[in-house]
Amino acid sequence: MSSLILRTATRLLKPLMLFFSVFVLLRGHNEPGGGFAGGLMAAAAFALYTITFDVPSARSALRIDPHNLVGAGLLLAAISGGISLLQGRPFLTGQWIALPVPGVGEVALGTVLLFDTGVYMVVLGVTLLIIWSLAEE
């Protein structure tokens, strides 16, 4: 599709949507949101890009192969669960560290976020795999 309006809008919207998806990912920690919703939003950004331009340019915009994204996401989720095993706690037990951030105070950083990031990557990868293989048919 080569509408000028769509192309201009996409250029503006895509970074905004990606940024928002990360926001949703982080927000999911204590409020509605999380890796799944965030991953879908990020996938929507790339889907919009695919509609505006085409599949090859969307692929190069993502830079990495979605298969690898899925693999890395699964691995990240598995690792986030494994960290507690190393400390002698059951699998998937949340582990926390307090990170002092200047100006904000202490931020609690946990393996839960790592797990959610893994989910984000898997959802983004799988959704794009589906969309792109349908778009290429």
Add this chain to the structure above:
Amino acid sequence: MNVLLVLPILIPLVTAAVSLLAWRRPRWQRWLGIGGAAALLAASLALLESVRNGGIQTAQMGDWPAPFGITLVADLFSAIMVVMAGLVGFAVVVYSTATVDHRRESFGYYPLLHILLMGVCGAFLTGDIFNLYVWFEVMLIASFVLLALGGEREQLEGAFKYVTLNLMSSALFLAAVGILYGVAGTLNMADLARKLPQVEQSGLVTTLAMLFLVAFGIKAAAFPLFFWLPASYHTPPVAVSALFAGLLTKVGVYALIRVFTLLFTQEVSYTHTLILAVAGLTMVTGVLGAMAQNEFRRILSFHIVSQIGYMLMGLGLFTVAGLAGSIFYIMHHIIVKTNLFLISGVANHFRGTYQLKELGGLYRAYPGLAVLFLIPALSLAGVPPLSGFFAKLGLLQAGLATGQYAIVATALGVSLLTLISMTKIWAEAFWKPAAAPSVDPPAAGTGTPQDPSQHDPPKGSLALFAPVVVLAVLTLTMGLVAEPFVGLAIQAAHQLMNPAGYIEAVLGGRP
């Protein structure tokens, strides 16, 4: 200790994830697959060892206490099944490296295989009935894709039937879980075992038991809901058939045994008698179906159905001896059936067909293969020094002890028919002279130009034969040195018949 409980799930997951990272490198995926499956087998053996020494093992996921979080539980029965999954997984992955074509490899064959193994191990280890549903789905989705991967016409037809019936079963399962939660207010199986006897509407509990019986019965391919199995198992590549034949229906049987020893034991006279009847009918219809077939893998598929009957028979008898017979039968069956499928693949590798009419002369050309076929085939029929004999003997004795003569007679008759059916494969594929038209048409079908006349038989590789030989040796071992295996099965059956230990391990003192 409880790291061991997570490993059978974690290892296939990590293997699949790393294989995905190596998406464009099938060679790496092959080696990763072999390594991952070997690690799974090692972990499962360690788990069995620790359960044998330390009793029932539990692990609370995420450190949430028992009835609220998800508990992984390994009693002996679970541990044995996980070892079987590791064994079959390893054999099939090695075999796959020799038989699966590059196109399937490049579309994620190995990651899917490991996801399937993860689902199977998860189903064996979970102590939460909703979590069991989740593992079933993981397993089924992986199996749907494996079944359809490659997209051949016949495959899609088989996959369609498989998917439809299995989705129906999943829906029933989910509905039953929902009602169960409404009735008992918990999903932890140990907690359910405590609470179900106190439910006032005992009729509702029996209804639920029937829902579970139908849902798991479809997955286990029990009578009358087995049609999807022989319609689909002969269509995918033989390594996939072997894996499905070895493991998938047994997950259904496992689930049946688990819920009908732990949860639904209130109306044994009704539910377990029904299971016994289903077992008998499953045996008979399966073996009769097999008699009518003329394709190697279809015969074997119908025999799976028939054998499921034997496994359910022990559950229907509901005695320690009966369950021990069932457990031993499952161990024996998984090894033997996987092996038979792998051998059918070897025959296909040499001759390019699964049709018994076109096969023939295999004994003359490959006497070694013929011997390798005879071991599991005779074992399946229950000929004395082999594992199948002890499996059937155990079940028959248990049947006689409880006075269920009808099922004993059925089991004996079906054994004879199984032997006839195996003899048919032997006579057609191995014994009779090679089919006359094998000069041209089959050779053309395989598409390999150097496909030979009989004087120059194609060579098999190590990866093709090693799994077959190892499984055959295991069958022999289980027959000749049956004592420790039978002992293990009896111990496992004791644990199943006395669920107090299981409940105590899950809900009692938290680790």
